[in-house]
Amino acid sequence: MSKLMKHKGFYGSYEFDFEDEVLHGKIECINDLVTYEASDVAGLKAAFEEAVEDYLETCEMLGKKPDKPMNGSFNVRIGEELHKKAYLKSLEENCSINDIVKRSVNYYLNGSKMIINNHSYHYTNELLNKTERKYEVDFSFNNKESDYKMKAH
Incomplete structure (x- = not known):
């Protein structure tokens, strides 16, 4: 509802x-x-x-525009431990904390798909439903380019 x-x-x-x-x-x-x-x-x-x-x-x-424009920026309080995990993940992936947060929100809002640079990547749930083999999808993000590798288990 x-x-x-x-x-x-x-x-x-x-x-x-x-x-x-x-x-x-x-x-x-x-x-x-x-x-x-x-x-x-x-x-x-x-x-x-x-x-x-x-x-x-x-x-x-x-003579005014009716929509309130969203400027794409908002403050989020996530606590010390989650902040630390996001920071360490950003170091691991060689990106900013902002990129980690954007990916996380994108994943949350889009379910089991991730949209990067206007491309939709479906993984995990859809792959498991189509075959009986398990797949792991590794995403790497480098300077706005995205590549992924899929390997069967």
Whole structure:
């Protein structure tokens, strides 16, 4: 079950307020605060879509861009031990800690595939499902170039 609704490329969150017995949410990833509410799910969906339409009209009238740009940078607190492991892994792979974090987030968001330089590499789960042999995939990353070796066990 998704925690977001989508309409015309915009995402809307939703929550239930037990005290007021109302569903409510806001349009995510925009510069302004645009909220909506309803008493039932169908009404919430309609209220979200109406809020998006109203937001787009308002932005057009004001001559402003509606999307909040993501600048690609955010702070993450991961604790001393994980920080140390990331640092040592970056030394081992001759890359930056930032590259290690990007790979980790990419892997988490894309499941059992890794996207590097707009190329998708499928490994582990998909390989095991297609054959009965186990494979190990070694990735090496050198100056934005990626190579991999596969060896059967």
